[in-house]
Amino acid sequence: xxxxxxxxxxxxxxxxxxxxxxxxxxxxxxxxxxxxxxxxxxxxxxxxxxxxxxxxxxxxxxxxxxxxxxxxxxxxxxxxxxxxxxxxxxxxxxx
Amino acid sequence: xxxxxxxxxxxxxxxxxxxxxxxxxxxxxxxxxxxxxxxxxxxxxxxxxxxxxxxxxxxxxxxxxxxxxxxxxxxxxxxxxxxxxxxxxxxxxxxxxxxxxxxxxxxxxxxxxxxxxxxxxxxxxxxxxxxxxxxxxxxxxxxxxxxxxxxxxxxxxxxxxxxxxxxxxxxxxxxxxxxxxxxxxxxxxxxxxxxxxxxxxxxxxxxxxxxxxxxxxxxxxxxxxxxxxxxxxxxxxxxxxxxxxxxxxxxxxxxxxxxxxxxxxxxxxxxxxxxxxxxxxxxxxxxxxxxxxxxxxxxxxxxxxxxxxxxxxxxxxxxxxxxxxxxxxxxxxxxxxxxxxxxxxxxxxxxxxxxxxxxxxxxxxxxxxxxxxxxxxxxxxxxxxxxxxxxxxxxxxxxxxxxxxxxxxxxxxxxxxxxxxxxxxxxxxxxxxxxxxxxxxxxxxxxxxxxxxxxxxxxxxxxxxxxxxxxxxxxxxxxxxxxxxxxxxxxxxxxxxxx
Numbered sequence: 001x002x003x004x005x006x007x008x009x010x011x012x013x014x015x016x017x018x019x020x021x022x023x024x025x026x027x028x029x030x031x032x033x034x035x036x037x038x039x040x041x042x043x044x045x046x047x048x049x050x051x052x053x054x055x056x057x058x059x060x061x062x063x064x065x066x067x068x069x070x071x072x073x074x075x076x077x078x079x080x081x082x083x084x085x086x087x088x089x090x091x092x093x094x095x
Numbered sequence: 096x097x098x099x100x101x102x103x104x105x106x107x108x109x110x111x112x113x114x115x116x117x118x119x120x121x122x123x124x125x126x127x128x129x130x131x132x133x134x135x136x137x138x139x140x141x142x143x144x145x146x147x148x149x150x151x152x153x154x155x156x157x158x159x160x161x162x163x164x165x166x167x168x169x170x171x172x173x174x175x176x177x178x179x180x181x182x183x184x185x186x187x188x189x190x191x192x193x194x195x196x197x198x199x200x201x202x203x204x205x206x207x208x209x210x211x212x213x214x215x216x217x218x219x220x221x222x223x224x225x226x227x228x229x230x231x232x233x234x235x236x237x238x239x240x241x242x243x244x245x246x247x248x249x250x251x252x253x254x255x256x257x258x259x260x261x262x263x264x265x266x267x268x269x270x271x272x273x274x275x276x277x278x279x280x281x282x283x284x285x286x287x288x289x290x291x292x293x294x295x296x297x298x299x300x301x302x303x304x305x306x307x308x309x310x311x312x313x314x315x316x317x318x319x320x321x322x323x324x325x326x327x328x329x330x331x332x333x334x335x336x337x338x339x340x341x342x343x344x345x346x347x348x349x350x351x352x353x354x355x356x357x358x359x360x361x362x363x364x365x366x367x368x369x370x371x372x373x374x375x376x377x378x379x380x381x382x383x384x385x386x387x388x389x390x391x392x393x394x395x396x397x398x399x400x401x402x403x404x405x406x407x408x409x410x411x412x413x414x415x416x417x418x419x420x421x422x423x424x425x426x427x428x429x430x431x432x433x434x435x436x437x438x439x440x441x442x443x444x445x446x447x448x449x450x451x452x453x454x455x456x457x458x459x460x461x462x463x464x465x466x467x468x469x470x471x472x473x474x475x476x477x478x479x480x481x482x483x484x485x486x487x488x489x490x491x492x493x494x495x496x497x498x499x500x501x502x503x504x505x506x507x508x509x510x511x512x513x514x515x516x517x518x519x520x521x522x523x524x525x526x527x528x529x530x531x532x533x534x535x536x537x538x539x540x541x542x543x544x545x546x547x548x549x550x551x552x553x554x555x556x557x558x559x560x561x562x563x564x565x566x567x568x569x570x571x572x573x574x575x576x577x578x579x580x581x582x583x584x585x586x587x588x589x590x591x592x593x594x
Contacts, residue, residue, distance in 0.1 A: 003467065015422060015466040016429070016443065017459055018451035027463065030521065034464055037522060038411040038477070044484050051482035052489065055313065055538025056300045056563060060342055075196040081436035088431050093442050 104326035118167030131591035166209030171274035189453025199306025217261030227260025256286030281531025288506035288556030299538035300345035303338030328352035355567035361395030366499030390579035415481035422465025
């Protein structure tokens with residue numbers, strides 16, 4: 001399977017990365033090189049093989065459903081590029 | 096006066112405990128060495144004042160009789176670890192100005208034992224790379240340069256490997272006694288091999304990942320880069336442990352790793368996987384591997400031929416699984432919560448412009464691949480297929496460990512290459528991790544031990560792969576291998592003050 005320019009543009013949009021029209025060609029070539037190379041996995045017979053979900057057999061630990069953390073809004077927003085009134089601030093989304 | 100930067104971690108610890116030296120003078124010596132080696136670009140930020148404060152604290156601990164193995168030991172911390180109030184950007188532009196309000200569990204463990212932070216070390220951006228050329232802060236130079244035919248040192252720079260290249264260069268140049276690294280597909284072991292150091296990636300779950308900037312969460316592990324196997328044992332003990340804040344960390348006690356270094360490996364079965372003989376591998380590596388086999392045999396180990404039939408599929412599997420996880424993990428960098436923001440016409444436009452400007456080429460490439468293999472219609476063909484092959488790779492190791500205790504392989508398919516040599520060919524860069532990726536996919540511990548020099552005088556490492564949570568046995572064999580190899584070479588100094 002290989003990707004065309006249109007597909008690269010679609011993926012870039014899904015990933016929210018701006019890729020200019022003149023970068024598309026080059027990016028498409030790079031992605032296809034990698035996709036061609038990983039294609040060799042299709043030779044491997046994986047019928048009846050379970051997909052790996054965890055490398056180390058372990059049960060996820062459970063804890064009581066209690067609030068154990070929080071209460072420091074200032075620290076949370078301290079690194080924000082823009083914060084107003086104790087909130088993260090973003091460009092206007094509602095007209 | 097003797098040069099305190101030449102000390103190994105264990106020698107420094109012994110000298111500190113006997114009060115032959117103070118943590119303050121040990122730290123000062125390393126801060127001077129960092130200044131002198133600035134052209135290596137191994138450190139992104141030097142925390143000199145903090146280091147001296149921590150050293151004074153360590154001296155108090157020692158005087159009060161509360162010394163641990165790491166007390167007073169000055170170390171470098173990979174930029175990927177969150178350190179409170181200190182530069183922590185995983186060498187990315189997109190985290191510009193980010194200073195965490197919290198401390199990672201692994202570094203907290205080290206500070207609780209009295210270790211001293213010298214600064215944050217350079218790395219490939221978000222740990223994606225094998226040469227440390229993908230950093231927003233520029234490439235790191237390996238202290239090792241090749242010898243020319245006439246025996247003079249080449250003036251060409253080599254890469255320190257990656258992604259923990261800054262940590263490796265810092266220790267190899269004697270500007271820190273040890274350093275933390277992280278390993279997703281070989282990012283501790285391959286730089287260790289390129290710089291003549293010991294690099295240990297423990298079993299997945301041995302260290303907490305809390306506060307480590309995530310790349311591929313099912314693979315990322317913390318580990319030490321050190322001058323000796325004993326040093327790795329001491330540092331590992333401090334870094335490891337269960338953490339309720341990381342649900343994938345394993346709740347079993349941390350052993351005394353140093354006590355495992357008995358020097359006795361008689362009767363131990365060492366597996367040699369035939370699939371690790373790859374085409375085009377330089378003769379020097381093949382020869383060194385055979386030598387390693389002989390060294391372990393002479394020490395009383397039994398050598399067993401084994402097969403890991405799915406080895407050749409490990410790299411393509413990794414380059415589906417790791418980008419998939421990275422595309423998900425790196426979705427958090429959106430110009431809202433921290434770091435860089437590039438304004439746009441709308442919220443979406445701001446996201447896109449921020450991520451286009453903030454991520455480097457390799458990171459973008461992996462996010463795009465990851466987004467594609469996880470997208471509707473391709474998930475089964477790529478991601479699920481790769482996770483199935485990953486099961487087969489893990490099963491290969493399970494079967495092998497019915498016949499042997501540890502596995503011996505080369506660490507990397509070459510010695511350090513020249514800066515700029517592979518930067519335009521992503522696929523050839525990926526092949527660097529051919530011997531380290533399989534153990535990562537299976538979650539197993541691996542260690543690289545410096546074993547010799549190639550014909551150009553550049554270091555080469557051998558890798559031992561252990562069983563899950565078999566770090567004690569792994570370190571015991573590594574110690575014997577290190578002893579037999581007798582690697583004592585140091586890079587010839589071409590940087591800073593040459594007197």
